[in-house]
Amino acid sequence: MSGAMGARGVLVRAVRRHLSRLVAGALLLSVHQAAEVAVPVAIGLVIDRAVATGDRTALAWSVVALAALFAVLFFAWQFGARQTLVALERETHLLRVAVAARVLDPRGHRTGLRTGELLSIAAFDAQRTGVVLRAFVVAVGSVVALVSAAVILLTIDLWLGIGVLVGVPGLAFATQAIAPLMTRRSGAQQEAAGRTAALATDLVGGLRVLRGIGAQHAAAARYRRSSETALAASLRAAGTSGLYEGVTTAAGGLFLAAVAGFAGWFALTGRLTVGELITVVGLAQFIAEPLRALGWCGGQVASARASAARLAEVFDADPDAAGGTRDVDTADGITVALKGVSYRTLQDVDLDLRPGELVGVLASDPRDADALVAVLAGRAAERTGDLLIGDVPDGELHLDARRRAVLVEQHDTALFAGTLRGNLTAGVHNGQLADPEEEVLRAVEAAAARDVVDAHPSGLDHPVTDRGRSLSGGQRQRIGLARALLSAAPVLVLHEPTTAVDAVTEERIAERLSGRRTGLTTLIVTSSPALLARADRVVVIEGGRVTRTGTHDELRAADETYRQVVTR
Amino acid sequence: MTAPVGGDVVAAPILPVADARRTWLLLRDELLAHRRSAAAVLVVMLAASAAGLVAPWVLGLLVDDAGAGAGTDRLVPLVVVMVVAALVTGVLAAFGATLVARLGETVLARVRERVMDRALHLPSATLERVGVGDLLSRVGDDVSVVTGAITTTVPEIVRASFTIVLTAAGLFGLDWRLGLAGLLSAPAYHLALRWYLPRSKPFYAEERLAVGERTEAMACSLWGGETVRAYRLEHRHTAVIEEKSQAAMDLSIGVFRVFTWFAGRLNRAEFVGLTAVLVVGFFLVRGDLAASGTVTVGTVTAAALYFHRLFNPIGFLVIEVDQIQQAGAGLARLAGVANLPGAETPENPPVPADSGIELEGISHHYELQDGKAGSEVVRAVTLRIAPGERVALVGASGAGKSTLAGIAAGILRPTTGTVRLGGVDLDALGEAATRRHIALVSQEAHVFAGTLADDVRLARESATDAEVTAALDRVGALPWVEALPDGITTVVGEGAHGLTAAQTQHLALARVLLADPAAVILDEATAEAGSAGARTLDRAAEAVTESRTALVVAHRLSQAVAADRVVVMDRGAVVESGSHAELLAAGGAYAALWRGWTGPITHTG
Numbered sequence A: 001m002s003g004a005m006g007a008r009g010v011l012v013r014a015v016r017r018h019l020s021r022l023v024a025g026a027l028l029l030s031v032h033q034a035a036e037v038a039v040p041v042a043i044g045l046v047i048d049r050a051v052a053t054g055d056r057t058a059l060a061w062s063v064v065a066l067a068a069l070f071a072v073l074f075f076a077w078q079f080g081a082r083q084t085l086v087a088l089e090r091e092t093h094l095l096r097v098a099v100a101a102r103v104l105d106p107r108g109h110r111t112g113l114r115t116g117e118l119l120s121i122a123a124f125d126a127q128r129t130g131v132v133l134r135a136f137v138v139a140v141g142s143v144v145a146l147v148s149a150a151v152i153l154l155t156i157d158l159w160l161g162i163g164v165l166v167g168v169p170g171l172a173f174a175t176q177a178i179a180p181l182m183t184r185r186s187g188a189q190q191e192a193a194g195r196t197a198a199l200a201t202d203l204v205g206g207l208r209v210l211r212g213i214g215a216q217h218a219a220a221a222r223y224r225r226s227s228e229t230a231l232a233a234s235l236r237a238a239g240t241s242g243l244y245e246g247v248t249t250a251a252g253g254l255f256l257a258a259v260a261g262f263a264g265w266f267a268l269t270g271r272l273t274v275g276e277l278i279t280v281v282g283l284a285q286f287i288a289e290p291l292r293a294l295g296w297c298g299g300q301v302a303s304a305r306a307s308a309a310r311l312a313e314v315f316d317a318d319p320d321a322a323g324g325t326r327d328v329d330t331a332d333g334i335t336v337a338l339k340g341v342s343y344r345t346l347q348d349v350d351l352d353l354r355p356g357e358l359v360g361v362l363a364s365d366p367r368d369a370d371a372l373v374a375v376l377a378g379r380a381a382e383r384t385g386d387l388l389i390g391d392v393p394d395g396e397l398h399l400d401a402r403r404r405a406v407l408v409e410q411h412d413t414a415l416f417a418g419t420l421r422g423n424l425t426a427g428v429h430n431g432q433l434a435d436p437e438e439e440v441l442r443a444v445e446a447a448a449a450r451d452v453v454d455a456h457p458s459g460l461d462h463p464v465t466d467r468g469r470s471l472s473g474g475q476r477q478r479i480g481l482a483r484a485l486l487s488a489a490p491v492l493v494l495h496e497p498t499t500a501v502d503a504v505t506e507e508r509i510a511e512r513l514s515g516r517r518t519g520l521t522t523l524i525v526t527s528s529p530a531l532l533a534r535a536d537r538v539v540v541i542e543g544g545r546v547t548r549t550g551t552h553d554e555l556r557a558a559d560e561t562y563r564q565v566v567t568r
Numbered sequence B: 001m002t003a004p005v006g007g008d009v010v011a012a013p014i015l016p017v018a019d020a021r022r023t024w025l026l027l028r029d030e031l032l033a034h035r036r037s038a039a040a041v042l043v044v045m046l047a048a049s050a051a052g053l054v055a056p057w058v059l060g061l062l063v064d065d066a067g068a069g070a071g072t073d074r075l076v077p078l079v080v081v082m083v084v085a086a087l088v089t090g091v092l093a094a095f096g097a098t099l100v101a102r103l104g105e106t107v108l109a110r111v112r113e114r115v116m117d118r119a120l121h122l123p124s125a126t127l128e129r130v131g132v133g134d135l136l137s138r139v140g141d142d143v144s145v146v147t148g149a150i151t152t153t154v155p156e157i158v159r160a161s162f163t164i165v166l167t168a169a170g171l172f173g174l175d176w177r178l179g180l181a182g183l184l185s186a187p188a189y190h191l192a193l194r195w196y197l198p199r200s201k202p203f204y205a206e207e208r209l210a211v212g213e214r215t216e217a218m219a220c221s222l223w224g225g226e227t228v229r230a231y232r233l234e235h236r237h238t239a240v241i242e243e244k245s246q247a248a249m250d251l252s253i254g255v256f257r258v259f260t261w262f263a264g265r266l267n268r269a270e271f272v273g274l275t276a277v278l279v280v281g282f283f284l285v286r287g288d289l290a291a292s293g294t295v296t297v298g299t300v301t302a303a304a305l306y307f308h309r310l311f312n313p314i315g316f317l318v319i320e321v322d323q324i325q326q327a328g329a330g331l332a333r334l335a336g337v338a339n340l341p342g343a344e345t346p347e348n349p350p351v352p353a354d355s356g357i358e359l360e361g362i363s364h365h366y367e368l369q370d371g372k373a374g375s376e377v378v379r380a381v382t383l384r385i386a387p388g389e390r391v392a393l394v395g396a397s398g399a400g401k402s403t404l405a406g407i408a409a410g411i412l413r414p415t416t417g418t419v420r421l422g423g424v425d426l427d428a429l430g431e432a433a434t435r436r437h438i439a440l441v442s443q444e445a446h447v448f449a450g451t452l453a454d455d456v457r458l459a460r461e462s463a464t465d466a467e468v469t470a471a472l473d474r475v476g477a478l479p480w481v482e483a484l485p486d487g488i489t490t491v492v493g494e495g496a497h498g499l500t501a502a503q504t505q506h507l508a509l510a511r512v513l514l515a516d517p518a519a520v521i522l523d524e525a526t527a528e529a530g531s532a533g534a535r536t537l538d539r540a541a542e543a544v545t546e547s548r549t550a551l552v553v554a555h556r557l558s559q560a561v562a563a564d565r566v567v568v569m570d571r572g573a574v575v576e577s578g579s580h581a582e583l584l585a586a587g588g589a590y591a592a593l594w595r596g597w598t599g600p601i602t603h604t605g
Helices: A006-017 A019-051 A056-104 A115-156 A158-205 A207-212 A216-268 A274-286 A288-315 A366-377 A399-405 A420-427 A436-446 A450-454 A473-487 A503-516 A552-558 A560-566 B020-033 B035-052 B054-068 B075-120 B124-174 B176-183 B185-223 B225-230 B234-286 B297-319 B321-338 B401-408 B431-437 B452-457 B465-474 B478-483 B501-515 B530-545 B580-586 B589-598
Strands: A336-343 A346-353 A358-363 A384-389 A406-409 A491-495 A521-525 A537-542 A545-550 B357-367 B373-385 B390-394 B416-421 B438-441 B519-522 B549-553 B565-570 B573-578
Touching: A006 A019, A006 A056, A006 A115, A006 A288, A019 A056, A019 A115, A019 A274, A019 B234, A019 B297, A056 A115, A056 A288, A056 B185, A056 B225, A056 B234, A115 A158, A115 A274, A115 A288, A115 B185, A158 A207, A158 A216, A158 A274, A158 A288, A158 B075, A158 B124, A207 A216, A207 B075, A207 B124, A207 B438, A216 A274, A216 B054, A216 B075, A274 A288, A274 B054, A274 B297, A336 A366, A346 A366, A346 A537, A346 A545, A358 A366, A358 A560, A366 A406, A366 A491, A366 A521, A366 A537, A399 A406, A406 A473, A406 B225, A420 A436, A420 A473, A436 A450, A436 A473, A436 A503, A450 A473, A473 A491, A473 A503, A503 A521, A503 B589, A537 A552, A545 A552, A552 A560, B020 B035, B020 B075, B020 B321, B035 B054, B035 B075, B035 B124, B054 B075, B054 B124, B054 B297, B075 B124, B075 B321, B124 B176, B124 B297, B124 B321, B176 B185, B176 B234, B176 B297, B185 B225, B185 B234, B185 B297, B185 B321, B225 B234, B234 B297, B297 B321, B357 B401, B373 B401, B373 B549, B373 B573, B390 B401, B401 B438, B401 B549, B431 B438, B438 B501, B452 B465, B452 B501, B465 B478, B465 B501, B501 B530, B519 B530, B530 B549, B565 B580, B565 B589, B573 B580, B573 B589, B580 B589
Parallel strands: A358 A521, A358 A537, A406 A491, A491 A521, B390 B549, B390 B565, B438 B519, B519 B549
Antiparallel strands: A336 A346, A336 A384, A537 A545, B357 B373, B357 B416, B565 B573
16 A cells, blocks of 8 residues: 555545445435425325316326336435445455454554444444445436426426525525534433443443342442433433424424425416426425435545545554565574663563473563563554564564564463364464374363363364353463464574463473473563573563563572562 | 453343333323323324424415416415415424423423433442343433434324324314325335335344444554554554444445335335325316216316325435334333332341451352353352451362452352341341441442542432541542542542542542441452552551451452451362461461462572
8 A cells, every 4th residue: 555545535436446336326326316206296296187177087197107117216225325335345354354454454554443332333334334325316307307307397387497496495594504513412411321332231230240249239229320310311301302393293394394485486376387397396395305416425435534534544554563685594493682772661681492392471560561472462553672583573574484484472362263273273373283183182282271262062172152252261371372382493483472371380381391392482471480480591670671681590599589570 | 241349251131122002101201290281292293293284285276276366365365374374383393392392391301310320329249140231222322312312203193193194184174085196105104114124124124233243343443552562463463443434334335225115115105105195186177076076176186195195204204214112122221220110128127246257168159151050160168357457368269269258248148158147147137238238349440420539429429528528538549539630629530630540549448438338349350550550559548447347358468467357268268267376377378378479588489
């Protein structure tokens, strides 16, 4: 993608991508609108030519003409509406997938948006932007309807036509003008209703916590109060919206009386035929529809523009890391070196990982740990200092090569819908495993997660639901660890991998971990003494700087602060 | 699906859904409670619809006058009638709309309050069986679907229905034969619906399912975005999203295809009715059906205009039929919760003699998805906790600690065995009374949205700010609370100030202090804060368990050191029991654990 798209770019591309469908849709819907205009005209004609004259031939022709009119009306709508919908759905689909692809892009993105916001962009903003295509088509159709109604009215009677054509839009504007009063009230109402709805899900989400302390009564009372407030706001809004309803109804009725009065006057004085009288009155009522539709289009375009701006924010986002073109040979293990790295709270950090080493990092401030993991994961674009992976500066490495060399397993384990096996083998590419079943189970064993697999009759094929929510936190953490161990990445970075497991299990994991990573490089950011004790070397980071290095035993023996931090 | 305390996945049965009759009964009860407003709505809306019929009727009279070549004498009075009718319609429409909205909103508020009340007081046994997921979708999605229907669709439907009924009546009022002619469209509408509903219903269900899968796929991948990138899975995940999105899109287009054919059938019904009115009118005017009297051109005009007036409301009703069905389904799911029996409360529960907890012969297994019994997670455990005694429960993941804690708190009913509090069986005590005596802090953590003080105050609504502050102080949370932008009035929870896992835990413990029960069960698992944070939490837990009977699931062994007694569990059974010092001296399982926990001196890996 070259250059920023902006909201305009997103909308223009949407229209361009589906231009032929849109043109076809607009033409057909215009025909449909013209046919809708023709219905009251047709009623007037049939009354005039057939009912009033008693001519059977005219009646027969009337029926045939009506049938033809309805057929045109329907088919034009059917094909036009389908073309429009297909364009809308396809555009929404393309936008949705594009957002997902951009968010998951290995270069990362610097939108500063949270996942929830990104999801809502992919779902709602894509949809709202797609609707602009329908608005486009409907606007064309409505204009055609207005023009054809105007032509008919003006041909019947110039002055009456002008009166209707000025009166209807005037009325529409007048009712639009008083609408803000109503929407302000209903805004307050929606806000109160939204708060009540959020409270309901919040309280039920924490229901187990409430129950633990017997606070259900208090919670129910709290909800009732919020519901009452929302109700009071709704009742207040009901008055204003009722008033609005009444005013618009009365205004429409009065306008119709005026048109009927004048048209009736002309008919009684012979200036109009009976059929023309019916047509004029019928059209005066009908014109309100395309006008309303145009108003709708205006609203949709405004909301589509806002949504397109949010989409553009994602599409135009700067990457976290562009990546280079070089590869790195990992066959004999590789070194990783941080030289004078500063990022967020980290200041001038030097760190060397040699092939086959197991290094523990103890960071007393969790922010230092987060920053270090972000640097190693390549998510720290504003970093200063050098990061060499296999002696290649990480900026020059191809992103795939970089990710093949260094694997970072997040602290907050993310599992995906599928099976246990599917999740465990996420890091296994192109059939690296000679004996899949056996090797998967060995990794599971190393992560002390055998009980998770054994708990279910289907074993490794046990289904995992969305985000692994069917598993407990401790189970998720251990499956994530097993996944990382199975991938056998040349360099593995683990971030507090045992916080959700109990002491006994942690001890088991610590025992098995180093054996599993023999010959490979491992960095564990942790404060667990069980894990630190197994490290070849422990690096202590305090206040953003590396302050000490040594083995766990050395540090524990020599250093009171270290003892303080790791003793439990 | 949600994991129970222990972690094992149990069956996912859902809460009941009310049948049509019981759903209607729920609505009827609420409407009867507001019967005067309901009657007013009926009268005003009928009157408004009737006033709306005046205009086409007057127009018919004008047509007659024009056809007869009458003078303009009648024009002014006729226009005046139209003007008056317009004003009356306006006033009635305003009242009608207001009354409908007020009635609908009031009924809605009562229903949602009742549903929430039942949901919050769901008996533990039911909650553990169904999980929170289904309940969340009821108080969330279903309430919002029903709310949307009541605030927007229902008033429109009421208005459309009245318009249809009265316009049809007006048609008959003009001339019964014209009325019958208009009625000829009814079978056509009926056929259209009969064609459409059975085709669209499964289609819509499929579409909703596909949309759900698409949303899930996106959520899953985006939430785990960093992991997706780390494991180089982006192509695989994007492909899955594309596939799901494509499937949902194809279904949406398919659904619309069916809908357009349905719309065609509606057009056909309109054509049939309009033509019938005009043709019958033709013969009536000619006097071919003179035996039963003739009608004027004006009457036929009015009839045709009446019928044309029906297009929109009938179309609306028929098209909204889906929406109505959906809202009906949502309401049925709400009624299912609203009609649940409340928790059983014994009349005069016996009073526990003290705060000692006795677990006798406890065995437990969860029910699996297929209804079969899972493996036994607690086996024949007998444990007595004296009043004021602090017992720590130690063991590996899956040893049954959390399950035993849930049973001791009376949240889980053991498959066999009895739990007594101060000599009284928890079953006899009832859930509400049990909760006044025993508090449970489980692994599930939740920060309730609102101010921090209100969050803590959930435990005791009457607590003053000073009491809340004191509770926070005792658990050692005051330093960080005071450092927050607005202190205890800082808004926390989803979408507001985020709290760390350790801070969340602090709040949970402060709530227990405020609730002030005689016994506490702590099953809080967090070492997220690192060792230093864990020590702070240990001290907080000590403050909470002080001078109370306490069972503490020790995820960190430091919690065991402070206990009066340590109980070690393995595969559901108690294997060791004694004080920290005794067990260390005994050199058994616990002693081995302790050595591992404090960090081995030499490398063993």
